[in-house]
Amino acid sequence: LQAESELREALRSEQFTIRYQPIIALEQDAPIEHVEALVRWEHPRRGLLLPEEFLPMLAEDGAVVQLGRWVLDTVCRARARWRAEGVTRMSVSVNLSARELWSPSLLTSVLQALDRHEVPPHELVLEVAEGTVMADPATATRTMAELREVGVRWMVDDFGTGQSSLEVLRTVPAEAIKVDHSFVRSLGEDPRTAALVRIMAQTGRALGLGIVGEGVETAAQAKALAQAGCTAVQGWLYSRAVPDSEVPGLVPTRS
Ligand code: G
Numbered sequence: 001l002q003a004e005s006e007l008r009e010a011l012r013s014e015q016f017t018i019r020y021q022p023i024i025a026l027e028q029d030a031p032i033e034h035v036e037a038l039v040r041w042e043h044p045r046r047g048l049l050l051p052e053e054f055l056p057m058l059a060e061d062g063a064v065v066q067l068g069r070w071v072l073d074t075v076c077r078a079r080a081r082w083r084a085e086g087v088t089r090m091s092v093s094v095n096l097s098a099r100e101l102w103s104p105s106l107l108t109s110v111l112q113a114l115d116r117h118e119v120p121p122h123e124l125v126l127e128v129a130e131g132t133v134m135a136d137p138a139t140a141t142r143t144m145a146e147l148r149e150v151g152v153r154w155m156v157d158d159f160g161t162g163q164s165s166l167e168v169l170r171t172v173p174a175e176a177i178k179v180d181h182s183f184v185r186s187l188g189e190d191p192r193t194a195a196l197v198r199i200m201a202q203t204g205r206a207l208g209l210g211i212v213g214e215g216v217e218t219a220a221q222a223k224a225l226a227q228a229g230c231t232a233v234q235g236w237l238y239s240r241a242v243p244d245s246e247v248p249g250l251v252p253t254r255s
């Protein structure tokens, strides 16, 4: 694999693109104030590739850190453009791979992207998988706290799939957990899943964390998540991930 050189060429010829999927607060009539950035690779020969098809290859040799820098910069540029189009309240989630979380240059990369596009740090939310945090909770928590200190926010992604520690959940400087798709998918089919989601939501609430249900495809799943005590939802039931040009159309703007 020549991930490094292929990646460099792909970045140079603009083969990567980012789609944005709304995260919807489960309060009555709450406007959309948060989207998640999801990277896609428009490969010249292999067609549109999803992250699970290329991230593992890039993660092997650290090229994923380079891609992550591009994602941060592109997201901050988009956030600034939306503001120019009248979008005053909007934060954006960016997913970090394990390599990026452990990279000593993370703080610098984030601050550079925010500064370059004059994006306030609180408009950036970083998502890191539960399994990544749990691989080295002390280091993860320290890095997260450093970024939190400058205003950047955190969510714990793919929750329920890594081995959890309640102690880590208590100390991690995150504002929400995202219940993994796999739970949402079997909601309504398996009463034990509903029980688990309820426990996750209760645990999150007890610790002052939001609970986001992701991968919501049906109204029945949405209802079950609301009943379980989730605070926000995300999925194809509400919106696919859309190009950056469509984000201002998701919210009422001032102009
Ligand atoms: O968009 P999709 O469902 O295919 O995303 C699959 C996985 O890829 C998700 O777990 C998501 O966290 C991850 N992912 C999406 N965009 C990015 C990105 O920009 N950087 C990293 N590191 N992971 C991403």
Ligand code: G
Pocket (backbone or CB within 6 Å): 021, 038, 095, 157, 158, 178, 181, 214, 215, 216, 217, 234, 235, 236, 237, 241
């Ligand atoms: O692991 P992470 O939560 O970051 O991954 C989000 C992934 O889930 C994205 O790749 C996105 O494309 C995908 N996704 C978003 N909404 C839905 C949905 O309603 N159903 C399914 N199957 N996948 C979804």
Ligand code: MN
Pocket (backbone or CB within 6 Å): 036, 095, 127, 157
């Ligand atoms: Mn995510």
Ligand code: NA
Pocket (backbone or CB within 6 Å): 157, 158, 159, 178, 179, 180, 181, 214
């Ligand atoms: Na997830």
